[in-house]
Amino acid sequence: MGRVAYQPEFLARITERRAALRAELATLLPPSQALVWEIGSGHGHFLVQYAQAFPAKYCVGVDIIRDRLNRSGKKRDRAGLTNCHFLQAEAREFLEALPAGVTLREIWALFPDPWPKKRHHKNRILQADFLEALAGRAGQGTPLYFRTDHTGYFSAVAALIPELKTWRLDPAASWPLEKETVFQARAPAYQSLVAIRTSHPARPAEITAPRPPPRVGPR
Numbered sequence: 001m002g003r004v005a006y007q008p009e010f011l012a013r014i015t016e017r018r019a020a021l022r023a024e025l026a027t028l029l030p031p032s033q034a035l036v037w038e039i040g041s042g043h044g045h046f047l048v049q050y051a052q053a054f055p056a057k058y059c060v061g062v063d064i065i066r067d068r069l070n071r072s073g074k075k076r077d078r079a080g081l082t083n084c085h086f087l088q089a090e091a092r093e094f095l096e097a098l099p100a101g102v103t104l105r106e107i108w109a110l111f112p113d114p115w116p117k118k119r120h121h122k123n124r125i126l127q128a129d130f131l132e133a134l135a136g137r138a139g140q141g142t143p144l145y146f147r148t149d150h151t152g153y154f155s156a157v158a159a160l161i162p163e164l165k166t167w168r169l170d171p172a173a174s175w176p177l178e179k180e181t182v183f184q185a186r187a188p189a190y191q192s193l194v195a196i197r198t199s200h201p202a203r204p205a206e207i208t209a210p211r212p213p214p215r216v217g218p219r
């Protein structure tokens with residue numbers, strides 16, 4: 001398949017957005033911080049409760065929808081928490097923009113968009129490249145908590161993890177806190193799994209789309 005040609009203005013906007021995110025993260029995150037990261041934190045129900053239950057853990061939720069982040073921020077403020085932050089960011093861009101010393105101590109993906117149509121599966125966040133990129137920031141033993149009401153998405157991730165050297169399924173792992181999220185409340189049923197980061201080195205992964213095309217040298 002040919003490479004998609006992106007408009008220069010589009011690429012410039014992305015580059016600018018990523019630079020702004022990098023700067024924001026460098027200011028927000030203490031150096032060498034180990035984060036609890038919630039991907040697609042929605043209305044913030046889970047993370048606010050989690051940060052309250054574990055005050056020593058530094059929690060960051062990212063979502064792409066501003067209104068949800070505003071609601072999350074209000075919940076956090078009402079609870080008077082200083083260990084919980086919400087940021088507007090695309091998950092892959094967030095991961096890429098994390099300052100060098102920052103690591104992930106826990107990763108939460110609760111009801112991530114399932115993209116049910118087959119031709120849209122490529123848009124699902126939990127895929128091999130992204131899991132590899134997560135592994136690059138997660139120390140050995142870091143848990144990834146995944147919950148979904150979409151059986152196809154669940155089976156795909158459950159089948160994928162054992163194929164990766166960087167993660168292993170842990171059927172015995174416990175779920176440290178139960179707090180119903182907005183999407184969980186709407187789901188008639190759901191499934192959960194916990195994957196644990198192994199000691200296998202992560203391979204460098206190109207995770208974010210789209211990237212500026214490579215520079216063309218003199219011809």
Ligand SMILES: C[S@@+](CC[C@H](N)C(=O)[O-])C[C@H]1O[C@@H](n2cnc3c(N)ncnc32)[C@H](O)[C@@H]1O
Nearest residue numbers: 040042063064065090091110111113181182183
């Ligand atoms: C189905 S909702 C689940 C929200 C929440 N976790 C819950 O259980 O109620 C998925 C959330 O992920 C966010 N989201 C989707 N794709 C994302 C991405 N690539 N990066 C960050 N957030 C994303 C959406 O805006 C939405 O709030």
